[in-house]
Amino acid sequence: MNIVLIDKEKQYIEKINQKRNLLKNLNLMQAIIFCFFNKGSIIYSKEEKTVLNFCEKILKVPYLYGKIESVLDFENHYAKIKRYEIPVLMYHQFVKNKRDGGKIKLFVTEKTFELQLKILKFLNYETITFEELKSIGLQNRFFKKYIILTVDDGYKDNYEILFPLLKKYSMKAVIFLVSGLNYNKWTIESDNEKKFYLMSTEEILEMQNSGLVEFGGHTLTHLDFHKAGKEIAEREIIKDKEITEKRLNKKLTVFAYPYGHRKEETKKLVEEAGYDFAVSTDTGAGIFTDDLYDIRRTAIDKTSLVDFLRKISPRYAQYKAKKYKNKRG
Ligand SMILES: [Zn+2]
Incomplete structure (x- = not known):
């Protein structure tokens, strides 16, 4: 997965990710465009953002915020939003x-x-x-x-x-x-x-x-x-x-x-x-x-x-x- 981070606070995700996924820092607009065009990409932010909730609903750009239980949450959420899984x-x-x-x-x-x-x-x-x-x-x-x-x-x-x-x-x-x-x-x-x-x-x-x-x-x-x-x-x-x-x-x-x-x-x-x-x-x-x-x-x-x-x-x-x-x- 590409996890796109939109705030500078990278440490938290780096810690749970343990180099498993590719992390990327982009601003809000770039993040939406990147995730819309690139398969296997998801946006993460520390605080909830209304515009990203909206993008997830309308553009199917997967988005997570706040506390993450396990690094599998990213793929799980991506699969749900994109309705995509290996048959x-x-x-x-x-x-x-x-x-x-x-x-x-x-x-x-x-x-x-x-x-x-x-x-x-x-x-x-x-x-x-x-x-x-x-x-x-x-x-x-x-x-x-x-x-x-x-x-x-x-x-x-x-x-x-x-x-x-x-x-x-x-x-x-x-x-x-x-x-x-x-x-x-x-x-x-x-x-x-x-x-x-x-x-x-x-x-x-x-x-x-x-x-x-x-x-x-x-x-x-x-x-x-x-x-x-x-x-x-x-x-x-x-x-x-x-x-x-x-x-x-x-x-x-x-x-x-x-x-x-x-x-x-x-x-x-x-x-x-x-x-x-x-x-x-x-x-x-x-x-x-x-x-x-x-x-x-x-x-x-x-x-x-x-x-x-x-x-x-x-x-x-x-x-x-x-x-x-x-x-x-
Ligand atoms: Zn059998």
Whole structure:
């Protein structure tokens, strides 16, 4: 972020910023013009200024004043005012033909997925992983057109169909592995689903070595956190992380809640386990810095082409979050 300071009092922000964001000193008029034309810029002043409140409303120039709780407040406020966030898409299975898929239809066909990758390329999106987001820095995430493709459960078709397409278009994805099973036991039990195998360690390592795929945690047995007590939840999070880290010989950055289900205590357990981020399904604010352990995702299985174009918009998650909230009152 560019934080533009309009009064001479720089020390306070310098202290909480710790060289994270770029600080700039401008006068009021210059600040408004600069932030209007430059992405990832926000104005800060010590005292509230009516003219800046007005500019934020009319020109969408993000503005904060007074006491700042955390340096994340800047990105959080920017995302809110600009209604801008990195889209995080959610996939499950990839099939050659529709009849190869299961009856709960959590799949996209190879042809559809290839078209989606072409669209993302054409629109100049850059696919990144959560590891990369961490090194780019949350404060720098508005400067480029990033998108994150995520895939749940780790089905064998991810290796057979998704992976060749990622290589073909040099695009990246994040796959969440269920580490204690080698097939979809949970959907067979709940929906009498067809049997689908999960990837082997060799396949996972080949994908990791390509540099195109990051793996994340998704519990040992695809646990539903709404139905589990704290002790079981903790074991499923910690054991799963240990097993996958051992298989990959590296630390995991990101976790996905199975079914998107989590309680407040689940988020804490995931953070304590050492993850940097956790993703849910269609819940959460649609702004990463609102809660790094409740990052909203948009499901793509069963999506038409027109809906896909809407769903990859950086404004979509917040639009949905707001609509959902209104519906719930
Ligand atoms: Zn899952």
